[in-house]
Amino acid sequence: MRLPACLPVLLLVGTVLLPVLAGLAGTLLPAFGHLPALGAAGWSLDPWRQLLATPGLGTALRLTLTSGFGATALSLFSVALFCAAFHDRPLFRRVQLWLAPLLATPHLAMGVGFLALAAPSGLLARLLAPLLGLDRPPDLATVNDPWGLALLLGLALKEAPWLLLMSLAALNQTPAARLMATARLLGQPAPLAWLKVVFPLVYRQIRLPVHAVLAYSLGTVEMALLLGPGNPPPLAVLPVRWFLDRDLAMTFPAAAAAILLLALTLAAMALWEGVAALAGRAGRHWAGSGATSGAIAVRLGALLLPVLLLLAVGSLGAVLLWSVAGPWRFPDLWPRRLDLGTWAAQREGLLALAGATLRVALPATLLALALAGAALEAVARHGRAAWPWLLGLSYLPLLLPQTGFLFGLQVLLLQLGLDGGLPAVLWAHLVFVLPHVLLVLAAPWAALDPRLARSAAALGAGPLRVLCTVKLPVLLRPLLAAAAVGVAVSVGQYLATLFAGGGRFATLTTEALALSSGGDRRVLGVFATLQAAIPLACYALVLLLPRWVWRRRAGLRAV
Amino acid sequence: MRGLVLQQVVLRLEGRMLFPPLSLQVAPGQVTALMGPSGCGKSSLLAWLCGTLDPALTGQGRASLDGADLTALPPERRRLGILFQDDLLFPHLSVGGNLGFGLRGLPRAERRARIAAALAEAEMPGFAERDPASLSGGQRARVALLRVLLAGPRALLLDEPFGRLDAALRGRFRRFVLDHAAARGLPVLLVTHDAADAEAAGGPVLRLG
Structure with missing residues (x-):
C-alpha cells in the first residue's frame, strides 16, 4: 500500500498542534469555571472576578508590557544599528562564530549569570566599589527592581544574539552588496544607506523571529522569577504561582490569568504590527527625502549591541566564577580562593539531575530530527502533494505564551492520569523542540541541489539509498546544528517540564529555579553552569565534528 | 526498435x-x-x-x-546516464567513492580495478583517494563522465x-x-x-x- 505523500507533514504538525490545541481548550474551560474533575460544571465569571480582585494586577500587567516590548525593541534596535554601522567590516561575518556560546546558553543560566553580574553584591558593584567608596553591597534593587528593568535587560542579553543570527541569515538572501553600492553612489553615507535600503528587506524576513521574541518576552516565567520583582510579579508568574498553590480552587483564577496573558500577547503582536507599519511609512519618507545627516547617531547606537554581548559574555563568566568561588568578601573583586567544594558536595544530585535532563533532551531531539527530516524529505520528493503549506503551523508554539496552553495541557494530563511521566514531559518538550529544529533544517534541506539526488538516482540508487548515502551526509552540518539546537531548547525548558511533569519531574532547570529564591548562590551557580555546559558541549561538538569528519573534503568544510 | x-x-x-x-x-x-x-x-x-x-x-x-x-x-x-552543467560530484565522497557509487554487486577487488582502469584511461592515475574539491575543473568534469559510464548506462x-x-x-x-x-x-x-x-x-x- 502506498502511503499518502502528506503523511509525514501531517504527523509533524499533529505532534505539535495536538497538545497546543488541547491545552488551549483545557485552559479556556476552567477560566470560565468549567472543570468537572474539581466538581465545577457549567460556566461562570467567578475566576475572572477573583483574578481582577488580585491586588497589584495593574502593576503586573504594566511590568509584563514594559519588559516585553522593551526587550524586543532593544534587541531589534541594537541589532539593526549594529548591522548598519559594521556590515562592511571584515569581522562582521565572523561574529556568527562568536555568537554560538551565547545562543547555546539556556535563558535560565544567562539569567543567573546576569544576577551574578548585576546584583548589589555582584561583579559590577565590586568593580565600581573603589570608585564609589563602597564597603558593603549598595542598598539598591539593581535586580528584581520594581520597574522590571533588570528583567528587560536580562531578556535582551539572550534575544539580541538570536535576532542577530536571524538577521545574518536573512542578509544572505538579499542582494545587499548591489543595493548598498547603488545607494552610496547616490550620495548616502554607508550606515544610513544600510538602514534605508537593506534593513527593510531584512526586517521582512525576520518578522517571525521578532514576534517570537515578543511572545517569549511577554510570557517568560523563568526569567521573570529570576530577575523580575516578586510582589506583584509580572503577569506570567501569577498562573504558575497559583497552580503550585495547595488550594486546588486556585486553578480557576490561574486559568483566567493564563487566558489574560494569551489575549495580552495577541494584542501586543497586533500593536507591534501597527507600530511597525507606521515606522515603515516614516522610514520610507525619510529614505525618499534624501537626507544624509544622522550617520554619527547610528554609529553611536551601534555600540549598544557590543555592550549587550559583553554583558552576556560577562554573565557567562560570572556564573562560572560563582560555582567555584570559595569565601568571597564584598568589595573583593576576586574570591579568596577557587575550589570545587560546591561541585563535590552536590555531585550526586547533579549527576542524577543531568541524567534526568538528558533522558528527555536526547529522545526529544532524535524524535524531532526524524519527524522534521521525514516531512522535509516528503516535501522535496512530492512538492505540493506533501502539503508543505501546513508546516508553517508548527511555528505556533513559538508565537504563544507557554502558559496559555501548557496550563490546560497539565489539567488534561492530570485527568488522563498521564502527568508526571516521561512520555508526557517528552511530548511537551517536543512541542518546542520541533519548531526550532525545523527552523534550522528547512532552508538547507530546500536549498540542496536536486540534481545531486538525480545524479545518484541515474547511477542506480533507489530513494532510500539516495537519502542515506548522499543527502544525509551532505546535510550533516545542518543536521548536527539542528540537534544541538534541539538539545539546548529541551535543556532550557522550565514550564513544559513543570506542568507536564506535574511538578514532580526534576531536571537541572526546575531545580535551579527552585534554588533561585534564597538558596545558596554557589549551589545556584553550579546548577546554572551545568545547565549551560550541556548545550555548550553539544554546540562545540557541532562546530568540530563536521570539521573532523570532512577534514579531507574541502567542498564540505567551508563556513 | x-x-x-x-x-x-x-x-x-x-x-x-x-x-x-x-x-x-x-x-x-x-x-x-x-x-x-x-x-x-x-x-x-x-x-x-x-x-x-x-x-x-x-x-x-x-x-x-x-x-x-x-x-x-x-x-x-x-x-540512463546524465551529465549536468555542474559536475555534481558528491562532495562527501572521495573520487574513488564517487566512481564506485554506481558500480554495485561486484567484488571489492574488481571494483577497485575498474575504478583504477577508468582513472588511468582518463589520464588521472592514482586519483581514487583524492578529495573532489582538490581537482581542477577539467578533471572534475572527466570524473563526472567516468562516474556515469561506470554505472553501465x-x-x-x-x-x-x-x-x-x-x-x-x-x-x-x-x-x-x-x-x-x-x-x-x-x-x-x-x-x-x-x-x-x-x-x-x-x-x-x-x-x-
Missing part, C-alpha cells in the same frame, strides 16, 4: 504546455542535439526522462529504450555539460565525452543553447520552443 525513442512528449506547468508535443528517435551511437533558449523546458525534458521531474511539473507521453518502456520504471532502474543524456568550461577545455572535454559514447554505441541526447556544441555532435539538430 533499438535506441532511445520519444513519442508525443508534453510537459505542463500549471496546465500550460512548455513546448509542442515532441517525438524523436536516437539510434545507438548517434547524437541528437536539442536546441532552445533557456527556460524552454530542455532540462525538464531530461528530468522527465530520468523520472525525476520537479513535482510542480507534469509530463505525458511515451519514452522507450531499446524497445522497453521507461516511464513505468523508477529512476534508479532506467539505466544504455543511453546518455547531456544537459549542457560543456557550458561551464573555458574555451580550450571545452573542445577537449566534448571530444572526450562524444568519443566514449561512440565507443560504447550509446544513443546520446544533448540539450544545449550553443550552436557549436550541436554542430560538433555531428548528428541531427532539433529546435525546441
Whole structure:
C-alpha cells in the first residue's frame, strides 16, 4: 500500500498542534469555571472576578508590557544599528562564530549569570566599589527592581544574539552588496544607506523571529522569577504561582490569568504590527527625502549591541566564577580562593539531575530530527502533494505564551492520569523542540541541489539509498546544528517540564529555579553552569565534528 | 526498435504546455542535439526522462529504450546516464567513492580495478583517494563522465555539460565525452543553447520552443 505523500507533514504538525490545541481548550474551560474533575460544571465569571480582585494586577500587567516590548525593541534596535554601522567590516561575518556560546546558553543560566553580574553584591558593584567608596553591597534593587528593568535587560542579553543570527541569515538572501553600492553612489553615507535600503528587506524576513521574541518576552516565567520583582510579579508568574498553590480552587483564577496573558500577547503582536507599519511609512519618507545627516547617531547606537554581548559574555563568566568561588568578601573583586567544594558536595544530585535532563533532551531531539527530516524529505520528493503549506503551523508554539496552553495541557494530563511521566514531559518538550529544529533544517534541506539526488538516482540508487548515502551526509552540518539546537531548547525548558511533569519531574532547570529564591548562590551557580555546559558541549561538538569528519573534503568544510 | 525513442512528449506547468508535443528517435551511437533558449523546458525534458521531474511539473507521453518502456520504471532502474552543467560530484565522497557509487554487486577487488582502469584511461592515475574539491575543473568534469559510464548506462543524456568550461577545455572535454559514447554505441541526447556544441555532435539538430 502506498502511503499518502502528506503523511509525514501531517504527523509533524499533529505532534505539535495536538497538545497546543488541547491545552488551549483545557485552559479556556476552567477560566470560565468549567472543570468537572474539581466538581465545577457549567460556566461562570467567578475566576475572572477573583483574578481582577488580585491586588497589584495593574502593576503586573504594566511590568509584563514594559519588559516585553522593551526587550524586543532593544534587541531589534541594537541589532539593526549594529548591522548598519559594521556590515562592511571584515569581522562582521565572523561574529556568527562568536555568537554560538551565547545562543547555546539556556535563558535560565544567562539569567543567573546576569544576577551574578548585576546584583548589589555582584561583579559590577565590586568593580565600581573603589570608585564609589563602597564597603558593603549598595542598598539598591539593581535586580528584581520594581520597574522590571533588570528583567528587560536580562531578556535582551539572550534575544539580541538570536535576532542577530536571524538577521545574518536573512542578509544572505538579499542582494545587499548591489543595493548598498547603488545607494552610496547616490550620495548616502554607508550606515544610513544600510538602514534605508537593506534593513527593510531584512526586517521582512525576520518578522517571525521578532514576534517570537515578543511572545517569549511577554510570557517568560523563568526569567521573570529570576530577575523580575516578586510582589506583584509580572503577569506570567501569577498562573504558575497559583497552580503550585495547595488550594486546588486556585486553578480557576490561574486559568483566567493564563487566558489574560494569551489575549495580552495577541494584542501586543497586533500593536507591534501597527507600530511597525507606521515606522515603515516614516522610514520610507525619510529614505525618499534624501537626507544624509544622522550617520554619527547610528554609529553611536551601534555600540549598544557590543555592550549587550559583553554583558552576556560577562554573565557567562560570572556564573562560572560563582560555582567555584570559595569565601568571597564584598568589595573583593576576586574570591579568596577557587575550589570545587560546591561541585563535590552536590555531585550526586547533579549527576542524577543531568541524567534526568538528558533522558528527555536526547529522545526529544532524535524524535524531532526524524519527524522534521521525514516531512522535509516528503516535501522535496512530492512538492505540493506533501502539503508543505501546513508546516508553517508548527511555528505556533513559538508565537504563544507557554502558559496559555501548557496550563490546560497539565489539567488534561492530570485527568488522563498521564502527568508526571516521561512520555508526557517528552511530548511537551517536543512541542518546542520541533519548531526550532525545523527552523534550522528547512532552508538547507530546500536549498540542496536536486540534481545531486538525480545524479545518484541515474547511477542506480533507489530513494532510500539516495537519502542515506548522499543527502544525509551532505546535510550533516545542518543536521548536527539542528540537534544541538534541539538539545539546548529541551535543556532550557522550565514550564513544559513543570506542568507536564506535574511538578514532580526534576531536571537541572526546575531545580535551579527552585534554588533561585534564597538558596545558596554557589549551589545556584553550579546548577546554572551545568545547565549551560550541556548545550555548550553539544554546540562545540557541532562546530568540530563536521570539521573532523570532512577534514579531507574541502567542498564540505567551508563556513 | 533499438535506441532511445520519444513519442508525443508534453510537459505542463500549471496546465500550460512548455513546448509542442515532441517525438524523436536516437539510434545507438548517434547524437541528437536539442536546441532552445533557456527556460524552454530542455532540462525538464531530461528530468522527465530520468523520472525525476520537479513535482510542480507534469509530463505525458511515451519514452522507450531499446524497445522497453521507461516511464513505468523508477529512476534508479532506467539505466540512463546524465551529465549536468555542474559536475555534481558528491562532495562527501572521495573520487574513488564517487566512481564506485554506481558500480554495485561486484567484488571489492574488481571494483577497485575498474575504478583504477577508468582513472588511468582518463589520464588521472592514482586519483581514487583524492578529495573532489582538490581537482581542477577539467578533471572534475572527466570524473563526472567516468562516474556515469561506470554505472553501465544504455543511453546518455547531456544537459549542457560543456557550458561551464573555458574555451580550450571545452573542445577537449566534448571530444572526450562524444568519443566514449561512440565507443560504447550509446544513443546520446544533448540539450544545449550553443550552436557549436550541436554542430560538433555531428548528428541531427532539433529546435525546441
